[in-house]
Amino acid sequence: xxxxxxxxxxxxxxxxxxxxxxxxxxxxxxxxxxxxxxxxxxxxxxxxxxxxxxxxxxxxxxxxxxxxxxxxxxxxxxxxxxxxxxxxxxxxxxxxx
Numbered sequence: 350x351x352x353x354x355x356x357x358x359x360x361x362x363x364x365x366x367x368x369x370x371x372x373x374x375x376x377x378x379x380x381x382x383x384x385x386x387x388x389x390x391x392x393x394x395x396x397x398x399x400x401x402x403x404x405x406x407x408x409x410x411x412x413x414x415x416x417x418x419x420x421x422x423x424x425x426x427x428x429x430x431x432x433x434x435x436x437x438x439x440x441x442x443x444x445x446x
Contacts, residue, residue, distance in 0.1 A: 362403035371410040379406050412440045 359366055364383055371379055386402045389395035412418055418439065425434045437443050 362400070362407050364403065367403065367406050367410050370414050371406070372413050375409070375413055382406070415441055417441060 367379065368376060382402060383406070386395070386399040390399040421439055421441075425438060
């Protein structure tokens, strides 16, 4: 019998995976929030917040890396008639696969 790895590949909320998808201008913000959450996760009650932060940044990375995201965001924000913006308007391929 040979040893097999427990995990074949990191999950979608893996910080390295998030950084690969996230545009470079957001790296500093992600890394700062991640470092703070990791420190808090040293206590059991802080672990859930780390998981939530990684999920949020995974979704942000998907949105921010979408080619037309910035243009759509500016257009939506400049439209004074809108109170709420459907996520489909901001992220072209929503929901994510």
